[in-house]
Amino acid sequence: MQSIREKKKKQTTRAIMEAAIALFSEKGYEQTSMEELARAAGIGKSTIYGYFRTKSEIFLAFCEDEIDFVFAELSRRSDPGAPLVERIHALFMGQFRYVTRHHDFGRLLAREMVFPKELTVEKSKDIQQRYLSALYEILDRAVAHGELRNDLEPLFVAGHFYALYILVLSAWYERRFETMEEIESGLKRLLTQAMEGLRPHRSASE
């Protein structure tokens, strides 16, 4: 049986996370102060620091839950028979729609995931692993169906696609894309480019 300490610890962690979910969702991450968060969780401000090292660590824990949910939803709706580019397109667009629902939320998450601080490297890799796993599953099937080269390192292929997603996300935050249609067609174009290669084809000429 677990000790009093362990029970309380779990209880308080839950209280903090629930307060975070409520407040971050309602008024946003940056608009929520640690003071408020603590009050909502029914503890003192500095007590939080016994559970999380920084505010952004709480944010990432919050994101982990949300993102799990989105991935589950996406994988439920994903069509394993669809062509590779379409499956990846659907995966990334699902994520995109989700993280950009609240403008600042997506930026913060993307920042921590792509260029994490020392303290958040671990969590960031954890979350990134969700992306990689989702991609691996798709890529495996694509290799089996002869849609994808089998002489490449899976990590580099997954990374390649992931990089294009990040590019589109970045372009959105830089307002290079305005509408969802632009996003969709831009992403599709990049994915197709990656598949076909940038080198001229020597189909007819050679």
Place this chain on the structure above:
Amino acid sequence: MQSIREKKKKQTTRAIMEAAIALFSEKGYEQTSMEELARAAGIGKSTIYGYFRTKSEIFLAFCEDEIDFVFAELSRRSDPGAPLVERIHALFMGQFRYVTRHHDFGRLLAREMVFPKELTVEKSKDIQQRYLSALYEILDRAVAHGELRNDLEPLFVAGHFYALYILVLSAWYERRFETMEEIESGLKRLLTQAMEGLRPHRSASE
């Protein structure tokens, strides 16, 4: 002739930038407080806010100078006759070596450039334009030499390569790469992948 106000304005802007260059270079961005910066520039702390809206705006102005210098250096040493992948590799590795010289400096810059805040979108696009221009020059020549498809939008090709650079930079901050050799070979592998395409070649079979 310019008014007293305009002269003073220029003078103070210069003073702030010089203080920023000195202090950021010496002790780093985060270790330099606005208080110090103001003292070094010989003005009051809140006066700075008449010249820059935020601390990170000063940082980006500082970066702009530095990055210009690095690009100039790189373009001076660049060999216009080298193969496309090698030229791009050299360009990105030069940037990489520079921005990761100070660990946190690179992360901050990359964060602001890839996922800028509202206030820094403009500056971020300005700096990104340097990358695009440098790439365009290389890509133009590659198209002329038949190394690169000419049926693609240049922005998307440049973006594609840029995305792979960001990926490598990100992987470095996530400690997926440890040594400079890993970085170099990783980047090269990704660039080659992009050139060749991820789809199986139907050279012999079809």
Place this chain on the structure above:
DNA sequence: TTAAAAAGTCGAACGCGGTCGATTTTCACA
């Protein structure tokens, strides 16, 4: 020349994330 408007300046203060140190609660063990 002058006086009202506009722009620039800066000390004081605010709100925030995070730390410290004294106090209380829990644990391990006799």
Place this chain on the structure above:
DNA sequence: TGTGAAAATCGACCGCGTTCGACTTTTTAA
């Protein structure tokens, strides 16, 4: 069951970026 060690808690506090409001300097226009 008692006791010293370890862990948890929280109010007070720190340093920071940024804002405010009163004051000074410069411009504009009659």
